[in-house]
Amino acid sequence: MIQQNDPMPAGELSQLKNGNMITHKTQELFANKKVVLFAVPGAFTPTCSAAHLPGYVVSADELKAKGVDAIICLSVNDAFVMNAWGEAQNAENIMMLADGDGSYSKTLGLDMQTAGFGGLRSQRYAMIIEDGIVTSLHIEKPKEFEVSKAEVILKTL
Secondary structure, X not given: XXXXXXXXOOOEEEEEEOOEEEEEEHHHHHOOOEEEEEXXXXXOOHHHHHHHHHHHHHHHHHHHHOOOOEEEEEEOOOHHHHXXXXXHOOOOOOEEEEOOOOHHHHHHOOEEEOHHXXXXXXXXXXXEEXXXXXXXXXXXXXXXXXXXXXXXXXXXX
């Protein structure tokens, strides 16, 4: 599992933007930038839609004021679902990225099996990445939502 002070591994994530499918290489996403990456178990799910993503939407300007270049929401969903969820949540300042097959979440060691809920998903977490290095990592315990909130990341910055 990825740890604080580790480099972010190479991988690809998808984004639907203005009707175009974009494949982002993680090396380019994280190079020479300060990035807040938070991951959710699923788009349109209760805690993710009621609290996790909205917290980052509301806090986006404050995060950017603290030097954050990009705020990324990651989920093991497809790019179409992530785009629709972002639109439904008014997440204009958040990059809604898809890890469609869960391969990047597996590479990070932050995947989980949810059986009947949806199968392979991402654990809930948030991290701060500076120049491709994880400088802060906040992984939630199962069924909890405490350490990956936008408010916690704001205090950490």
